[in-house]
Amino acid sequence: NIHNTGDALKAALKLGADTHQMDTGWWSTTMKVPGQEKGWLSMVDKSMPGNYTVNKNGERFSNESQNYVSFVNDMFAKFDEGNPCAPCYMIFDSNFRKNRPCGPLLQGSMQPDSAVPKEWWTPSFLSKGETLEELAEIVGIDPEGLRATQAKVNGYAVTGKDLELQRGDSAYDRYYGDPSVTPNPCLAPLKEGPFYCMVLYPGEMGTAGGLVIDTHARVLKQDGQPIAGLYACGNVTTALLPTYPGPGSTLGPAMTFGYLAAKDITGTNF
Incomplete structure (x- = not known):
């Protein structure tokens, strides 16, 4: 898609975000x-x-x-x-x-x-x-x-x-x-x-590299520390598995880490 120009990545990089596997897709x-x-x-x-x-x-x-x-x-x-x-x-x-x-x-x-x-x-x-x-x-x-x-x-x-x-x-x-x-x-x-x-x-079909996140979906800096208030999930993040697991390999992590981000943001356990 010619309109996928990496805007989210560019914004996160300005905040010092770390990336991984940017040469993969x-x-x-x-x-x-x-x-x-x-x-x-x-x-x-x-x-x-x-x-x-x-x-x-x-x-x-x-x-x-x-x-x-x-x-x-x-x-x-x-x-x-x-x-x-x-x-x-x-x-x-x-x-x-x-x-x-x-x-x-x-x-x-x-x-x-x-x-x-x-x-x-x-x-x-x-x-x-x-x-x-x-x-x-x-x-x-x-x-x-x-x-x-x-x-x-x-x-x-x-x-x-x-x-x-x-x-x-x-x-x-x-x-x-x-x-x-x-x-x-x-x-x-x-x-x-x-x-x-x-x-x-x-x-x-899309990139497999992207932002590095932790188990709470918080975007990490290169020193491994989270950027306050910045969360990411889905295809903007780096692939979570080392090889291709099958169709929908970005959708499952997007739902899971979206859920984890919501838990961390709200401070609730649901």
Whole structure:
């Protein structure tokens, strides 16, 4: 949101408030839909069976079915290691295209390729190739790397074990899988052309850093002492847990620490 300019943080900083984790966020992959000003959140598309995500070398670099915050953290971490994975490329086949939506693109049974807006067919958003090699050439991905990756993914789909990135091993992974797909609800082979690519970019839903507070929701200074009369809760404060706990991870603390702030302000025990 372009109107979220950190006004509360700026005001608190003038009073000497301490901050923490200001370089972190609630990340999610996004899509740059042609003609739309804002990015399109892509939270669960890549988690479903029948696709995989690669870098320019055609190599997977992260478990596609893990939570979206951790996936984008991997995009940043691997990119820092010199791995060209931001943006990255979600690859799927005609079976996935027919039966599953992907971002604003409805499943082919509802929105066939002939009904897709012409401006959407661009290497920066959505591409299609009759063969995997043709798709790689259109998008600019190494074809040999992509072919080798698809062979491995298809093998993992048969055995149910992702030996590289353990996709589908966790109950959290399987939450966004398809229980009708066996032996791994997060893995299905890609066999039937044409093949498709959707480009995914790192994006955020909000910041995960912010003001440091105590157990009474009082804003603290850098020396650990509370600023008299200043309380904070919700997304203006730093995340209370070290990793992403799940949806609503700012709402629960906002309610809890709003309650604690009210108790401290009023001096009551309710």
